[in-house]
Amino acid sequence: MSYRMVGFLAGAALAVTGVTGVAVAADGPNDAQIAHIAYTAGNLDVEAGKQALAKSHNKTVRAFAEEMVRDHTAVNDKALALVKKLKVTPQDNPTSQALNKGAKAELDKLAKLNGAAFDRAYIANEVAYHKTVNGALAKTLIPNAHNAELKSLLETGLTLFKEHQAHAEQIAKTVK
């Protein structure tokens, strides 16, 4: 793992927590690391969605959270089936660790909020998080993926993250 990759990851983690980080282009994670990063990114959004379902009473926010849990679980199930088929063991790496760390901080922050304040913060973070992951998928993960099936699944993941970002941006205008 190169330092430049770590630099990129740190940038992603900062953006997740709402601070603008300077993303540095990665040298290139391998497929096992890419699979781990993509799975982690999806899983963290599932966790955020579950937190929202436990805390929010807003119908629109809850429907969105359900969508996040459902869609990201669907992609991750496909990802697990694919790595099994390819006999690849997803490999932990600094990007995944940075994503986990950033998401943990966000979960802790949101845990202290309630009602409309929670809804606003959750949706705002969903916009920021999806934007960050979109960037990582488009600039780093997809270009570096070697296996065609993995690349194709990542491309579906990118379409999904973009769709979710647009949906979150739409909801952000109504949750005030």
Place this chain on the structure above:
Amino acid sequence: MRLRRTPLYVASAGVLLLAAWPAAAAPHTYTFVMDKLKFGAVPTGLHKGDTLVFINKDMFKHSATATDGHSFDVDLAPGSAKKMVLTKTGTFPFICRYHPNMRGVLVIK
């Protein structure tokens, strides 16, 4: 004999076809596919009485929800299909309620 009869047969078939023409609104069945978070091409030439089969090939749940809020709302689990009989004419923009960037327009005449 056979040679003579054949033109007659064709001619009567032609008459039959013409006779049936005004009622030619025999309902058709069309398909509409959703995959990879995209709506496929919406069939054209739809008429009242036709059947539209929605096919969700995606790994995600989708819907075809009329944006007028009441005309139709078809929910499709991943890998499922549902039929809808077109019971009224008009132009109906629709979206996937879960992925609102998925948009289409049904035109029924």
